[in-house]
Amino acid sequence: MKGKWRIVKMPDYTSDYPDRVEPAYILFDGKGGGEFAFGCATGAIHGAGNTNNVEFSWTGNDEMDEACGSGWAELQPNGSLKGQICLRGGHEADFIARPSATSSTAC
Numbered sequence: 001m002k003g004k005w006r007i008v009k010m011p012d013y014t015s016d017y018p019d020r021v022e023p024a025y026i027l028f029d030g031k032g033g034g035e036f037a038f039g040c041a042t043g044a045i046h047g048a049g050n051t052n053n054v055e056f057s058w059t060g061n062d063e064m065d066e067a068c069g070s071g072w073a074e075l076q077p078n079g080s081l082k083g084q085i086c087l088r089g090g091h092e093a094d095f096i097a098r099p100s101a102t103s104s105t106a107c
Contacts, residue, residue, distance in 0.1 A: 001073065002030035002050050005081050005097035007038055012094055026073065026083070026097055028054065036060075036085060038093065041067065043085070048073075062087060073097075 007024035010017070017039045018024035024038035026045075034045035036058070043060030052075040059068045073083030081097040 001028050001052060001054060001075055001081065003028065004100035006100045007036075007095045007097045009096040010038065010093060012092075013039065018095075024095075025100065026081070026085075026095070028073075038085075038095070040064070041085075041087075041093075043067070043069075045071070058085070 004025055004027045007018055007026060010024070020039045022037055026034065026036040028034040028045070028048050028050070030050040032047055032049065034048055036043050036045065041060065041062040043058035045056045045058050048054040048056035055070070055072045057068070057070050061067050067087055069085065069087040071083060071085040073081050076082050079099070083095055085093045085095065
């Protein structure tokens with residue numbers, strides 16, 4: 001699951017919300033960390049493993065207010081990633097992501 005994943009669908013939001021500030025994504029560094037951004041929320045991921053199913057906590061912001069929570073992601077048989085980013089206080093953001101098209105190969 002290591003790498004950057006482009007969030008392509010968030011069923012609980014209008015279609016244009018996830019990419020409001022920048023293209024929505026979630027990234028796992030394979031060392032227990034990572035980051036995400038969607039809509040007006042960004043976060044640093046802590047405690048994610050490098051398996052096909054991960055659970056994590058995160059700290060960051062939502063609409064410029066400090067925020068934190070938890071989340072999970074699971075690799076699907078079709079190669080997509082299905083997951084949820086939960087904000088403390090009860091809000092849950094479901095997502096579907098696909099491997100990012102950006103290359104890490106140096107020019």
